[in-house]
Amino acid sequence: MLTNYHTHTTLCDGKNTPAEMTEAAYRKGFDALGFSGHMDPSIRMDWGRYVREISGLRESYKGRMDILLGVELDQWWRGEPVTGAEYVIGSTHFISLPDGRLGCVDWTWEESDRLRREWFGADWYRLAAAYYETEARVWERTRCDILGHFDLVACFNHQRPSFDEEDPRYLRPAMEALETLAATGAVFEINCGAYNRGRRRDFYPARPLLRRLRELGAEVCLSSDAHQAELLDGGFADAREALRACGFGHTVCWRHGADGALERVEEGL
Numbered sequence: 388m389l390t391n392y393h394t395h396t397t398l399c400d401g402k403n404t405p406a407e408m409t410e411a412a413y414r415k416g417f418d419a420l421g422f423s424g425h426m427d428p429s430i431r432m433d434w435g436r437y438v439r440e441i442s443g444l445r446e447s448y449k450g451r452m453d454i455l456l457g458v459e460l461d462q463w464w465r466g467e468p469v470t471g472a473e474y475v476i477g478s479t480h481f482i483s484l485p486d487g488r489l490g491c492v493d494w495t496w497e498e499s500d501r502l503r504r505e506w507f508g509a510d511w512y513r514l515a516a517a518y519y520e521t522e523a524r525v526w527e528r529t530r531c532d533i534l535g536h537f538d539l540v541a542c543f544n545h546q547r548p549s550f551d552e553e554d555p556r557y558l559r560p561a562m563e564a565l566e567t568l569a570a571t572g573a574v575f576e577i578n579c580g581a582y583n584r585g586r587r588r589d590f591y592p593a594r595p596l597l598r599r600l601r602e603l604g605a606e607v608c609l610s611s612d613a614h615q616a617e618l619l620d621g622g623f624a625d626a627r628e629a630l631r632a633c634g635f636g637h638t639v640c641w642r643h644g645a646d647g648a649l650e651r652v653e654e655g656l
Contacts, residue, residue: 388418388419389415389416389417389418389620390417390420390421390609390641390654391420391609392421392455392457392476392576392641393421393423393535393576393578393613394408394421394422394611394619395425395612396408396422398424398433398440399424399430400614402614403615405422405440405444406440406444408422408616409448409452411616411617412616413448415619417452417620418452418453418640419454419640419641419642420453420454421454421456421457421473421474421641422441422454422456422457423457423458424459425459425461426458426459426464426466427461428465434467441454453642453643455473455641455649456473457473457476458472458475459475459535460472460477460529460531461481461529462477462521462525463481474532474649475532476531476532476535477525477526477528477533477535477573478535478539479492479535479539480492480493480539482521483521484506485506490502490506492514492518492542493540495543496543496546496547496549499540502514511549511550512550512554512557515541515556515560515561516556516560519563520560520564522564523564523567532573532574533573533574533608534574535576535578536576536581536591537565537568537591537596541593542586545586545588546586552593561596565596565599565600565603566603569603569604569605574607576610577592577608577609577629577638578590578591578610578612579611580610580612582621582622583611583621583622594629594632597630598633607635607638607639608638608640609626609638611623636656637655637656638653639652639653639654640653
């Protein structure tokens with residue numbers, strides 16, 4: 388199956404409309420396309436419009452390609468309920484600062500550097516530890532089905548090397564959060580978004596974390612985190628190779644069953 392469940396459109400911060408993303412996926416031969424617009428403290432959608440548009444596309448493509456209605460829910464979202472979502476991607480884009488505000492870890496390198504200097508004693512490892520302490524609670528706060536881009540705090544670290552991702556000061560809190568979340572049974576996405584846009588040389592989670600996930604018996608799914616139509620399957624071939632190298636034999640996919648409910652299936656690598 389060719390699928391993607393992490394898809395953004397012009398209804399949040401994507402570059403293509405839902406209809407354009409759907410048509411591009413169909414032309415690429417997708418079996419299923421899941422939409423997952425942002426609902427977080429900095430980006431929110433018109434939820435009613437979103438549900439209407441995605442539901443309409445599902446009807447239009449019925450029998451040709453399965454369309455799923457999901458949401459990428461940041462753990463700090465405190466707005467209206469996202470009723471009607473068939474699945475939730477739980478993500479952590481922000482950390483709580485001592486003054487009560489939120490700091491974004493993936494906006495720009497300069498913003499992350501400012502957070503490091505102003506709030507974490509100019510120590511990247513303290514910033515990363517604060518992120519992972521927060522990330523460890525994402526399932527508790529969102530009850531998500533899919534755990535989104537687990538190690539997002541490292542999003543700029545290949546373009547602007549700032550800390551060693553194999554240093555125990557980084558890996559210890561990362562592994563602790565990983566183990567906490569693996570115990571929930573939620574599926575970890577192998578997120579190709581930064582990789583397919585040339586921002587990182589590795590996926591989320593990075594390979595040392597992927598190997599630990601395999602040891603823990605966690606389930607994974609492939610995700611392009613596409614914000615533009617041409618990248619709907621961007622990085623998938625390389626991600627599958629990385630998963631095989633880390634010992635995985637399958638990924639998880641979802642589809643609508645005969646009764647209309649979502650069912651989970653395994654897809655071999």
